[in-house]
Amino acid sequence: MKVDYIVVGIGIGGISFCEQLKANNKTFVVFDDKSQKSSTVAGGLYNPVVLKRFTSVWKSKEQLEIALPLYKKLEKALNVKLDYKIPVYRKFASLEEQNDWFMASDKSLLSDYLSTDIIKNNNNAIDASFGFGKVMHTGRIDVKTMIDAYKADLLEKELLFEEPFDYDKLKTEAKSIHYKNIISTNIIFAEGYGIKDNPYFNYLPLIPAKGELVTIHAPDLKIYYVLKAGVFLIPLDNDLYIVGATYEWKDLSNKITVKAKDELLKKLEKFIKSPFKVVNQVAGVRPTVKDRRPLVGQHSTCKNMYVLNGLGTRGVMIGPYVANQLFNFIENNMPLDKEIDIIRFKF
Secondary structure, eight states: OEEEEEEEOOSHHHHHHHHHHHHTTOOEEEEOOSOOOTTTTOOOEEOSEETTTTEEOTTHHHHHHHHHHHHHHHHHHHTOOOEEEOOEEEEOOSHHHHHHHHHHHTSTTTTTTEEEEEEOOOOTTBOOTTOEEEEOSOEEEOHHHHHHHHHHHHHHTTOEEOSOOOGGGEEEETTEEEETTEEEEEEEEOOGGGGGGOTTTTTSOEEEEEEEEEEEEOTTTOOOSEEEESEEEEEOSTTEEEEEOOOBSSOOSSOOOHHHHHHHHHHHTTTBOSOOEEEEEEEEEEEEETTSOOEEEEOSSOTTEEEEEOOGGGHHHHHHHHHHHHHHHHHHOOOOOTTTBGGGSOO
């Protein structure tokens, strides 16, 4: 079998790159062994504001301009609902935080996103005496539905191999990649935390950060916005809400823990006054980087081998953007953003 690309990993990054390939009539196959869970347990929020510090997310405008049309295109192609437009409310803890919000809303990078109105709390199930600030142009991507539907489509087209990638069977030549019975021009590794086992890119300083989310059933809560108040509270249908997320750097398994659940519920109970019941809990390991920028680029000696990784906690925003960058780098000789290029981490 001859293809233009082999893609290893089918999370947010892998899907975003495959969509670049489809749009440009490139042939490809995908390998994925279901071992990496960070994309499937993602809350899926796209939010252009860092709500802890009231600052703009790096290249948020450019990211959203590429990401949102991609998800709209996928909705149509896969016949699923993915993009749920929903505002984010930031709970204020003091008058000082309100003032900081007003100051931030005057900044040019934030003025389109931060409402200058203080929203009064009228919900007896929430403790928020100082009200909320509203972030606009936000929403949630149903990442699990996207990945499940995308994989099903690839399987139907016989483009997905659900098996571990065997690096020992990979052979590289100047103008081709050979893997088992496949000959490819290029290979893209979009493995998330699985990069630790990749002999070609495991030197990169990816910092694994385990995250856990719980889903609660809270019939009296009745909120129709994402609430940020120590944790994120994300409404779903049928009085269900996602609560997240935790950060853990020692236990890097995909197993859920009582410790994480207790941590989330303790934070939740500080501002929620209505009864709720935990109905689900999930865990996954995020691929993060110390400088908070993705790991994208070309191998130093194997010039037809590339990496797309380190999307961190904002994968639904940044994944399509960096996939676009990488495709243009490979096919159109356009330089990568210096901030994301793995050249910044030489051996």
